[in-house]
Amino acid sequence: MDATGEEPAVVLDGVTKTYRLGEPIDALSSVSLSVPNGSYTAIMGPSGSGKSTLMNLVGCLDRPTDGRVLVDGRDVGALSERDRTALRGRTVGFVFQTFNLMPRLSALENVSLPLVFQGVSRRKRRERAGELLSRVGLGERTDHRPNQLSGGQRQRVAIARALVADPAIVLADEPTGNLDTGTGDEVLELFCELHGEGRTIVVVTHERDVAEHAERIVHVLDGEIEGIETLGAHRPVGTET
Amino acid sequence: MSLRAIRSHPLRSALTTLGVLIGVAAVISLVILGASLQAEVIDEVGGEDATQIYLWNAPEDAQGPPGSGARAVFTESDIDELRGINGVEGVAPYAPIGVDSLGHGGDTVAGGDTIATDPSYFAEEAIAEGRAFEQGEPEIVLTPQAAEGFDEEPAVGDQVTITFDDGSEAELTVVGILDSSEARSPFDGFGEGSRLYVPTEPYSRTTTESVGDEQRVYAQVVVSAEGPETVESVGVDLEEYLETESDAATLLPGGFVFEIQTNEELLEQVNDLLATLTGFITGIALISLLVGSIGIANVMLVSVTERTREIGIMKTVGAQNRDVLQLFLTEAAILGLLGAAAGALVGFAGGYIATQFIELPFVAPLEWAIIAVCVGIFVGIVAGLYPAWSAARTDPIDALRYE
Numbered sequence: 001m002d003a004t005g006e007e008p009a010v011v012l013d014g015v016t017k018t019y020r021l022g023e024p025i026d027a028l029s030s031v032s033l034s035v036p037n038g039s040y041t042a043i044m045g046p047s048g049s050g051k052s053t054l055m056n057l058v059g060c061l062d063r064p065t066d067g068r069v070l071v072d073g074r075d076v077g078a079l080s081e082r083d084r085t086a087l088r089g090r091t092v093g094f095v096f097q098t099f100n101l102m103p104r105l106s107a108l109e110n111v112s113l114p115l116v117f118q119g120v121s122r123r124k125r126r127e128r129a130g131e132l133l134s135r136v137g138l139g140e141r142t143d144h145r146p147n148q149l150s151g152g153q154r155q156r157v158a159i160a161r162a163l164v165a166d167p168a169i170v171l172a173d174e175p176t177g178n179l180d181t182g183t184g185d186e187v188l189e190l191f192c193e194l195h196g197e198g199r200t201i202v203v204v205t206h207e208r209d210v211a212e213h214a215e216r217i218v219h220v221l222d223g224e225i226e227g228i229e230t231l232g233a234h235r236p237v238g239t240e241t
Numbered sequence: 242m243s244l245r246a247i248r249s250h251p252l253r254s255a256l257t258t259l260g261v262l263i264g265v266a267a268v269i270s271l272v273i274l275g276a277s278l279q280a281e282v283i284d285e286v287g288g289e290d291a292t293q294i295y296l297w298n299a300p301e302d303a304q305g306p307p308g309s310g311a312r313a314v315f316t317e318s319d320i321d322e323l324r325g326i327n328g329v330e331g332v333a334p335y336a337p338i339g340v341d342s343l344g345h346g347g348d349t350v351a352g353g354d355t356i357a358t359d360p361s362y363f364a365e366e367a368i369a370e371g372r373a374f375e376q377g378e379p380e381i382v383l384t385p386q387a388a389e390g391f392d393e394e395p396a397v398g399d400q401v402t403i404t405f406d407d408g409s410e411a412e413l414t415v416v417g418i419l420d421s422s423e424a425r426s427p428f429d430g431f432g433e434g435s436r437l438y439v440p441t442e443p444y445s446r447t448t449t450e451s452v453g454d455e456q457r458v459y460a461q462v463v464v465s466a467e468g469p470e471t472v473e474s475v476g477v478d479l480e481e482y483l484e485t486e487s488d489a490a491t492l493l494p495g496g497f498v499f500e501i502q503t504n505e506e507l508l509e510q511v512n513d514l515l516a517t518l519t520g521f522i523t524g525i526a527l528i529s530l531l532v533g534s535i536g537i538a539n540v541m542l543v544s545v546t547e548r549t550r551e552i553g554i555m556k557t558v559g560a561q562n563r564d565v566l567q568l569f570l571t572e573a574a575i576l577g578l579l580g581a582a583a584g585a586l587v588g589f590a591g592g593y594i595a596t597q598f599i600e601l602p603f604v605a606p607l608e609w610a611i612i613a614v615c616v617g618i619f620v621g622i623v624a625g626l627y628p629a630w631s632a633a634r635t636d637p638i639d640a641l642r643y644e
Contacts, residue, residue, distance in 0.1 A: 086559065089560075094558065100554045100557070101554075105245075113555070117560045
């Protein structure tokens with residue numbers, strides 16, 4: 001419970017993740033973090049710092065070795081694989097650096113994919129996906145395949161897909177990493193808008209420029225949280241520090 | 242989505258299904274052939290032919306259709322003796338004779354199969370028009386197909402000119418047209434044909450003097466029993482006579498034996514042959530389907546590896562293991578189904594062409610099409626089980642990292 005009395009979207013409580021590849025390596029050791037509902041959080045750190053592990057845990061892709069991860073109030077470590085998959089599908093929307101769209105599916109089909117696995121009817125899926133593609137400015141390109149779209153457009157399709165199941169958390173891993181500055185800024189603008197609508201945004205990045213769009217930056221180094229930096233004013237997209 | 246995956250690699254999918262296709266096509270065309278052959282044999286053997294006994298001789302252990310390899314050893318006096326056996330209704334010697342051509346009304350055609358025999362070779366009801374020829378008369382009986390060979394079809398009462406292979410000619414009167422052109426005994430072969438039947442007297446010219454007076458000899462004989470129930474006893478008496486008292490026993494070359502066969506035995510033989518054939522087909526089918534399923538499994542494994550990243554994406558956005566399993570199993574089942582359906586089409590086409598080619602009635606066992614399709618789906622699913630299972634248990638984190 002945070003100060004507002006509302007349950008946080010994500011809570012990490014003394015989380016340790018150990019990989020056993022010969023010598024046991026702690027990718028994360030005793031990390032505690034709370035991500036309030038409706039917040040915009042950036043997780044920053046160099047490669048190998050454990051930020052990807054952190055993202056996998058928040059995204060219900062992985063379970064902690066020790067400690068507890070609560071996503072939308074549910075203990076991820078205690079769930080069966082099946083329930084964890086269902087929770088992930090409903091609660092987390094993913095945006096990746098490499099977009100990760102299905103190459104053989106159209107933009108509309110890509111966006112509606114998560115709903116397929118939730119048993120939503122075809123008509124409703126198409127309706128909802130169409131709305132979201134319009135929302136990200138691709139209402140005219142619903143039948144295009146990913147290879148017929150530019151990088152920025154592909155990332156917007158991916159964002160529409162992340163939103164289609166109306167998840168509590170949008171989790172973005174280096175969302176601008178494969179984009180030029182202009183289109184990257186458009187994507188970051190979209191995150192700001194989503195945050196403005198009250199969604200919880202978590203962006204994992206190693207670029208300070210990208211992180212600075214958030215309300216606060218969580219610095220991760222060597223598997224531990226080095227510090228949490230709260231940014232006062234919300235920096236408008238496109239301005240330089 | 243499974244369909245789309247198949248369509249995105251049309252050549253690969255087509256080659257993958259080839260194994261199943263060939264297996265199913267081979268089985269179906271051979272099954273059609275078998276069924277058609279059986280239908281033909283049952284059609285011929287049933288009814289009037291049930292009382293017939295076929296007699297010829299052949300080298301010991303020889304394989305081949307009835308009558309093949311027979312030597313002319315049955316003399317006229319043997320035929321007369323056979324006629325005297327209790328329960329015998331008629332004995333018809335069967336002697337193919339060489340004929341170059343047949344002329345009618347200024348039109349000359351190739352001779353077709355010309356057989357010198359006895360009127361008892363035809364059942365009365367088998368003659369559609371006219372009557373059977375009489376021994377010693379210049380008369381001829383034609384199958385409808387033989388009559389149709391002429392521009393102007395010869396009718397009962399017409400004269401035809403027959404030219405033998407030694408160049409001599411004879412004028413014969415058409416006295417009968419048969420009701421069908423079907424083979425009348427296994428000696429005629431199978432199926433419809435252009436056949437001419439003439440009396441052995443005077444047209445059968447193979448003779449011997451080695452047993453007393455010069456007399457005709459025949460290689461093949463058709464004996465008709467009075468009824469189906471006497472066939473067996475007649476067969477026994479026949480054999481006893483031939484082995485002990487006959488001229489044929491004297492004339493029979495060393496190493497040759499008498500062959501006595503009833504239609505029932507013939508039917509049994511055909512069924513035995515079909516059973517062997519069926520076993521053989523099943524063997525081919527199993528091997529082919531095995532190869533086909535290995536092909537499908539192989540392609541599915543490649544497909545799963547290629548799409549590791551897609552599997553990761555699907556699992557990340559909420560696909561359960563069973564969703565992924567289902568997707569790949571469906572793909573494998575569709576591959577199997579496509580192969581089997583195409584195989585069934587090819588098989589039916591092949592079977593049809595084969596039966597037309599060897600002039601058998603086309604019998605299409607449609608239930609085999611359904612069996613083929615089920616087998617195809619089954620083979621696809623079995624082949625797809627392991628690849629689909631390995632796809633389903635892919636870890637999404639590893640899969641997304643996969644390049």
